[in-house]
Amino acid sequence: MKLLDRWKILMGGISLLPMAGTALAQANPLPLADASWQPNEKLQPPVFADTLNPPDAVNIYAAHRSHSSHRSHSSHSSHYSGSGGYSAPRYYNPPATSTRSYTAPSTSSYGAGGASSSSGGNTLYQQSGSTAGTGSTSRTRPTNEQKSNLVVRVQTALTVRKYYQGAIDGLMGKATRGALMAFQMDSALTVNGRMDTPTLNALGIRIP
Amino acid sequence: MLRKETHFEICNLTGPRLLKVITVNEFIQKGLAVCAGEASFHDLLLWLPAATLQDDPQLLSLPVGGFLVPDALTTPTQDTLLVLHSPKELDVVQPGDVVALTPNSTLVRVLYRRGSDSNLLFMTDRCNSLCLMCSQPPKDIDDHWHIEENLRLIDLMDPGEENLGISGGEPTLYRDGLLEILAKCKTVLPQKSLHVLSNGRLLKEPSWIEALAALQHPQLSWGIPLYADNATEHDHVVQAPGAFSETIQGLYNLARAKQIIEVRVVLSRLTTPRLPELAHYVFRNLPFVRHVALMGIESTGLARKHHEALWIDPLDYQEPLSQAVYFLANRGIPVSIYNLPLCLIPPHLSHFARQSISDWKNLFIDACQQCAAIEHCSGFFKSHTDRWQSRGIHPLSIEAFGAYARSAH
């Protein structure tokens, strides 16, 4: 009698999970169960990976701080009004492109700081104007606001180097241009009154 | 130990402000690139020492949000300019920090400190547990304004690499706000590694799995406390029935969402007797945790009230501590000991000890001044008192400290 027949007799013809064998031969894993059973995919028991000799057995927390407590106790909360601030969830959507989008400067532009400019309403913290690029490597043409910001930095640099004594206002006027050219001359740069890269480098201004 | 707030003379503050402190040179060099996210000049507080101001008074015409003079103010300024001067303590606010100002108050809070390894985003004072040793007792108030503040703070931080904590109270109480903050951190602060402290109880809700899995933050980890291998003891420590079950479910959901998880245990009279058994439980049921932190107790907040139930001299739990640590280490689960002075840790455990108390919270006592290990020791919490002092505190001689160094790997 063939082996298989003998085995079947011995085992009384027990049959187990009918699909057990096939599941193992698929290139894509199949569930090992009857078609009508629906497991809760979201809540499968986690499978434990072996910890005994993992490839990267390094204590990533060796330099970590405990963060064991919170900041010091201070009665700061009473300083903020209950109104304003967070109401409905605003999901943060990263910009669609990798560059920051620059909008036109708002009308409440660079007055001296401190006075409340435009809306005090919804936001706790007053940010006048909207965006101004930070850390972006945009190669699009700079907006007026960006250019103005750059002029401010140039004026500041020229001020501390004693080339410029005027108001730091972001406007490339005669005085500013004159100071720039004087600096370029003293620094053996091309004297063109423009904020070109060698000039900016010499002033210690990094772009962006 | 550096405080997180101090007082200034403040002129012309008309509303609450969050400002980035920046020197003139850094302003020239980087401009708004000093901030990680969206910012304008009005978010800047120009650091202007009195001498510089005297030299170049037209710097006051800079279209920034305000000026900070870390000295007495000798030059008069315009009525409309926001000026901070004459700080009570000099080192508290420094260039690169982000400070919060409130009208009608001279208090200046440092919400972000450049170069600190313990910056954190504070989510809320509320909590759904009431741990016996809670170092920041919860308040039942509506303080979701923290979310907005944190979203703004993220934009003003330095962009570089550092550890950033997210904590409270219980951060998951403001679920949408937390998720928004995590998403924003991923975009604006991709170089920072985030560590969220949470009791994990609300994470038992399955909807968290998808939300967290979708985040895909490259360096996000969760620190979840577990105080016993059984519900009765754990629930007693956190004073919340059902907490153990919820936390375990939360841990499993974090595992399903493929999060990096750290289990934390505060060492007290209630948790040290079964510490080895807890290690066994973690290994058998939670081997996916990437780290176990065993932490000396901080004697502040509610802990003070429960001194009798909680206090145990660390010298008296060296044995269970050693057993638990080696049990886990031998099975490939990284372990660290936090917040215990080195003189209280036996040499063979010293290479698991980390200098872990935040720079603004730690101090050393008189006995420490002669200690050879002072550079490597986490010291004490500033809240430390005699009642919580081990009989074993003593300075280590150079030879004794050598024994520690030799047993390190």
Place this chain on the structure above:
Amino acid sequence: MKLIATDSRTYRLLPLRFMRMNSKSERDILLTSDTGEYLHITDAQLQALSHYEVQPQTSFYKDLLARHFIYEPGRHDPLPEMAAQLRSRKDFLFQGPALHLFVVTLRCNHTCQYCQVSRAPLGGSAHDLSQADAWAAVDRLFESNASALTVEFQGGEPLLAFERVRQIVEWVTERNVTEQRDIQFVITTTLHHLTDDILDFAKQHRIQFSTSLDGPASLHNANRPTPSRDSYEKTVRGIEWVREKLGHDAVSALTTLTARSLDQPQAIIDEYVSQGFSSISLRPLSPYGFASKSAHRLDYPIERYLEFYKEALAYLLEINKQGIYLAESYASLLLKNILTPFSSGYVDLRSPAGAGTAALVYNYDGHVYPSDEARMLVEMGENGLRLGTVHQPLRELLASPVMEALLASGVAEALPGCSDCAMVPYCGADPVEHYARQGDPIGHRAFSAFCKKNLGLLKHLFGLLREGDDNVQRVLLSWLNRRSFSDVLYPGYRS
């Protein structure tokens, strides 16, 4: 009369098993749960547990709760953790067969008395794997969904058909460019037919070698005769040559223990130490092939093997304590099963049995078998375990009635004798061995050499884990986590 049908109990029982260890300790009962967690308890504690008399505030109660022997109705529900542990332990089920043996030829230059396969003459290719069959086998290999695959070349002596080996390695490597599995090649060989060519090829494809080293020269040559009577010398030379070209760890060795071997545990171990191996496999003789025909000369009762093993293990522990790392591989496997919730990589001790589910053998004649032992039964005239031919798709092979029969008798948790054995979480099922020895795939546990071996070893290891001193623990842990003895500074908590 004791009232048991009452709701005043604080706890209920979870599925558990227990066994008396017959040790000298008071805590003589081993309690194991479905998850594989365990606890040593006293008789009195077992009574209390069964009669619902364990007091909630005691550490015994908390241990029972934490290790899933009891639960508290209405309080914490432990089923998710138990499910996770069980699922992890059986995770190997979700992988298709991971070990694929290619029997490239039956030719061999040895005449080992315990050989499990026939030895065809050295010349002639009648007993070689044909190219068409080899090609088809590679297709079968990639039909498995396992992400990590081991391709092992067997024989006879595979190096006598090296061209076929080369072909298969090249085909597999080429296909893997798109498949992107993690593939490991192994050649089991006497190392007597090495050439520079072969070694260069092996180096290029990172092929590992596995050889037989039965012990010192006298023992090895007595067990494994060759016409030139220098099997040992040639094997050692082969080991050196492989290490020279491919690195120290490119070759591993295992023993086969004949009755003669059982007299020399220390000599065998000393031989492995002097050959610089880091692992040794002390496996007993199998009842297949020539071994069964020469049983009266070679075989031995399993009790004798256990005696030998305990002595060998004690000697190994001593050596390891002195800083020489030599792990016994079966003990390491059992330790992993006892001490961790992780899935075992070893196909020969699994439940459901690994035959077919974890391993497949493509025989020289183009037939496919579920395990090496099954193929050896063929050489005894029994071809009933053939799954099919290598030209049938894998899903058909695994759906064959043979597989059904193997699985029906291959789930230890469902077998008489195993289903209520405390060791079942750490053990496995072997229908092929039981069929070979007892003529019945399920087998009678009382007469089962497989059971005696595993039970004997498991009990011994549990004894060592509980009674052994700190250094013994450190050695055993070093085998578990594959670190050096000195890196395991302290044993830590001993559960």
